[in-house]
Amino acid sequence: MSTQPAQLLEGPYGAQMELDNLESAPDDNLDHLGRFAMLIPMNAVARSAIEATARSGSAYHQQFIGETVVSERITKCFTLSLGTLPEFAQIGWRIGRGRDSLKNRGVDLLLTIEDRWVDQDSEEDHIAGIHARLNWVKGAGGFFLIADNKRGEAVMMDGDIYRNDQRSIQLKNSIMIGECVFTLRYFPRTPEEEEQFQVELAELFRIFHNDANPLVLSLPGDHEMRFGDWIFQNPISRGSYGVVYMVVNARTGLPAAAKRILKSSINSYAVDREIKMTSRISKLTHVSGISRCRVVSEGCL
Numbered sequence: 338m339s340t341q342p343a344q345l346l347e348g349p350y351g352a353q354m355e356l357d358n359l360e361s362a363p364d365d366n367l368d369h370l371g372r373f374a375m376l377i378p379m380n381a382v383a384r385s386a387i388e389a390t391a392r393s394g395s396a397y398h399q400q401f402i403g404e405t406v407v408s409e410r411i412t413k414c415f416t417l418s419l420g421t422l423p424e425f426a427q428i429g430w431r432i433g434r435g436r437d438s439l440k441n442r443g444v445d446l447l448l449t450i451e452d453r454w455v456d457q458d459s460e461e462d463h464i465a466g467i468h469a470r471l472n473w474v475k476g477a478g479g480f481f482l483i484a485d486n487k488r489g490e491a492v493m494m495d496g497d498i499y500r501n502d503q504r505s506i507q508l509k510n511s512i513m514i515g516e517c518v519f520t521l522r523y524f525p526r527t528p529e530e531e532e533q534f535q536v537e538l539a540e541l542f543r544i545f546h547n548d549a550n551p552l553v554l555s556l557p558g559d560h561e562m563r564f565g566d567w568i569f570q571n572p573i574s575r576g577s578y579g580v581v582y583m584v585v586n587a588r589t590g591l592p593a594a595a596k597r598i599l600k601s602s603i604n605s606y607a608v609d610r611e612i613k614m615t616s617r618i619s620k621l622t623h624v625s626g627i628s629r630c631r632v633v634s635e636g637c638l
Contacts, residue, residue, distance in 0.1 A: 371420030373534060373556060374480070374523050375405055376432075376446065376471070376512075378414060383517035387413045389449035398447040401430070405522075415446045417471065419537050427545040429472020429483070432514065436466040443467050448517060464515035465490045471506075471521075473538070475546045477590030478554040479505030480521075482512060490515070505590040507568065508557035523556045531555055552592060554585065563587065567595060578604040 378384040391402050391413050403416035415432075423430045423445040434450055435442025444467055465486040474481050483503040484492040491500040493513040506512075512519045526534065535553045542551030555570065562569040567584045573594065574581040584595045600608045 371418040371534075371537065372416060372524055373419065374417045374521050375403065376415040376417065376519050376521050377405060377407065378412065379511070379518040379520055380516075382450070382515075383448075383519055384412065386448040386450055386517055387415065389451055390447045394447050394449060395441065397424075397441050398445070401446055419534075419541060422541075426541065429470040431467050431470050433466050433468035433486070434464045439466075446471075448514070450515075463490055464517070468492070468514050473542070473546075474503065474590060475542070475548055476552060477505070478552055478585040478592050479590040480556070481505050481590065482521075504588055505585070506557075507563075507587060508559070508561065523558075525558070526556070554583075554592070564595075567593070569595065578608055 378387055387402060390398055394402075400421055401415050401417075402413055404411055405414050406412070415430075417430060424441055425431075430446055431444040432446035432448065433444045434448050435444045448464060448468075450464060465488045468484075468486050468490060469492050470483040470485070472481055472483060473479075474483075481503045482492060482494055484490075484500050485503075486500075489500055491498050493499075493511075494504050494506070495510055497504065506521050508523065510521055512521060535555070539551050539553045542548040542553070557568075560571075566587050568587050570583045570585065572580050573583050578600070579596045579598045581594050581596045584593050585591070586593070598608055598611070
């Protein structure tokens with residue numbers, strides 16, 4: 338993992354594209370193992386903003402721009418990689434229209450909004466100089482969209498509008514910043530590539546987040562299941578009548594364990610006893626204060 342680019346911190350347009358046949362355009366200059374996601378424009382405003390940055394932005398901003406193929410069309414997008422870290426790695430990739438008074442305009446992912454997209458009545462595009470950040474969060478699982486700009490401008494992800502808050506970015510997503518619509522697409526990986534990526538990510542946490550034992554989870558993949566606000570990842574243990582899964586809260590990224598109970602006529606007594614016990618202890622202050630417990634019976638299988 339290269340840490341050279343980073344420094345320690347001191348101080349009414351709808352989506353127009355289909356992503357059915359998304360492919361990565363060949364690019365030998367990008368670190369294959371370090372790349373983990375692309376922020377792909379999904380409407381004309383977002384496409385124009387990235388293309389304008391690619392044409393007239395600084396070399397610093399252009400290093401975060403790559404290409405992908407969307408609906409048989411080569412499209413410029415933002416590429417996120419551990420091999421090309423943002424200026425301040427501990428706060429993540431800053432996205433917005435930038436500020437002239439700041440070094441690198443204060444952002445890593447620069448949105449150059451052309452005049453033709455600005456609402457002439459309000460003369461605003463509702464994009465702050467530093468509008469949002471994309472980053473991992475210490476103690477939480479997942480990659481997050483963090484809205485904490487000083488203007489109080491909101492972001493929208495998957496229909497959820499929020500400000501001064503954060504949400505983990507799931508496998509399938511839609512992100513709106515001002516009038517710009519994006520989707521963040523994670524690169525698929527083999528198990529070996531994912532293992533190596535987690536090693537690199539753990540090193541990033543140790544260097545920039547002062548976390549000697551970071552919580553590092555796999556990037557979202559097709560194997561995951563969602564139940565309410567919880568994302569079921571991989572099984573971590575198996576018993577005679579149930580499987581325990583590693584789960585992550587889709588909103589907060591907080592990790593937990595969930596047991597999927599398999600009930601049959603043979604083990605029904607033991608299963609009912611465990612469900613009753615779980616229901617009782619979840620009401621205790623020292624237990625419910627840590628996490629909420631929800632019991633769902635699958636019936637006889």
